[in-house]
Amino acid sequence: MKNNRSYHDPVLLQESLKYLSIFPEGVYADCTLGGGGHSFAIAERLGPQGRLHCFDRDPEAIEYASQRLAAFKALITFHPVPFSELENEIEASFLDGxxxxxxxxxxxxxxSARGFTFTGDQPLDLRMNQREDTSAQGWLRQISAEDLSKVFSLNADLERSNRLAFRLIEKIATISEDILPRDIKSVVESVFPDKRRDINGILARVYQAIRMEVNEELSQIEKSLRGAVSCLKTGGYLVVISYHSVEDRCVKNTMSAFEKDCICPEKLPVCQCGGKHRLLKKEVRKPILPSATEIAKNPRARSAKLRVYKKI
Ligand SMILES: C[S@@+](CC[C@H](N)C(=O)[O-])C[C@H]1O[C@@H](n2cnc3c(N)ncnc32)[C@H](O)[C@@H]1O
Structure with a gap:
């Protein structure tokens, strides 16, 4: 087992714990177990009656974190499935947070074996679960340049997305073997030849845009959050940390549908639904951001935004 620090440092940990309002007999779900940093801290705060349900679609995360959390075995149920399955795995009105x-x-x-890196000889993969069907390579080989261009601008707000998409598809057509990080990099450098450009920053966005499609990330988030509202008890808390604007927008938009009293179509002049449909309220008006100290210790935290909702 690798040491805990090398797997993943939990982001906004104290803030997450505070807003989950954990109590010893409570029942919680961590939908993104990862290295188990947040789950460990939640489990430490539970008594013998408390329970924690941990989800991750990545079997490596489940394996690693289940060892790390072995001392809390009696309290934890692992769900090695995508978090879009939340509502199928957990009863309605069952969770406190x-x-x-x-x-x-x-x-x-x-x-590097996971195929997320910008360097090295590992084929581009980008699957959170390598047992799932389509890797980034497979996905890139079947998409048109027009659709790839839309993916670049919608998922990562990339400049020159059209040129980038056309050159990348042209390049891929010449590759009969695996698509490697250097293939992507050479295309990015040809589209952004200015040496002063932050090529790694652009590559990060290119990878992000492709990764979001390969793992169907936005539809996963939307489906799961809808299920989460149903799985929460009244008075329970939903805490969501996102890392870029497209992800954050998806969270805000999905949740806003549950923050409205009236669900009548906009064109109706008078409310006919009874106006009592609101299920969520924002617990904090603006998203919570990591402190400068946290960012200095863990640069990955720099783009994090934490939103909190309460079921009413
Ligand atoms: C940022 S990490 C979580 C780190 C964790 N909080 C910790 O403290 O170690 C995100 C995790 O969520 C998992 N994940 C992302 N999308 C998922 C989905 N749709 N279903 C299940 N797991 C998902 C990833 O595989 C990854 O392990």
Whole structure:
């Protein structure tokens, strides 16, 4: 087992614990187990009657974290499935708090065999679960340049997305073997030849845009959050940490549908639904950001935003 620090440092840990309002007999779900940093801290605060349900679609995360959390075995149930399955795995009105720490773990990025790195000879992969069907390579080989361009601008707000998409598809057509990080990098450098450009920053966005499609990240988030509202008890808390604007927007938009009293179509002049449909309220008006101290210790935290909702 690798040491805990090298797998993933939990982000906004104290803030997550505070807003989950953990009590010893409570029942919680960590939908993004990863290295188990948040789960460990939640489990430490539970008594013998408390329970924790841990989800991750990555079998490596489940294996690693289940060893790390072995001391809390009696309290924890592991769910090695995508978090879109939350509502199928957990009863309605069952949970006192649910945590999402979205995106990928440091381990997934750092382990070159996972195919998330910008360097090396490992084929581009980007699957959170390598047993799932389509890797980034497979996905890139079947998409058109027009659709790839849309993915770049919608998922990562990339400049020159059209040129980038066309050159990348042209390049891929010439590759009969695996697509390697240097293939992507050479295309990015050809589209952004200015040496002063932050090529790694652009590569990060290119990878993010492709990764979001390969793992169907936005539809996963939307489906799971809808299920989370149903799985929460009245008075329960939903804590969501996102890492970029597209992810954060998806969280805000999905949740806003549950913050409205009236669900009538906009064109109706008078409310006919009874106006009592509101299920959530924001617990904090603005998202909570990591402190400068946390960012200095863990640069991965720099783009994190934590939102909190309460079921009413
Ligand atoms: C940022 S890491 C979580 C780190 C964790 N909070 C910790 O303290 O170690 C995100 C984790 O969520 C998992 N994940 C992302 N999307 C998922 C999904 N749709 N279903 C299940 N797990 C998912 C990833 O595999 C990854 O392990």
């Amino acid at each position: 649910i945590l999402y720490d979205l995106g990928i773990s440091s381990h997934q990025v750092d382990d």
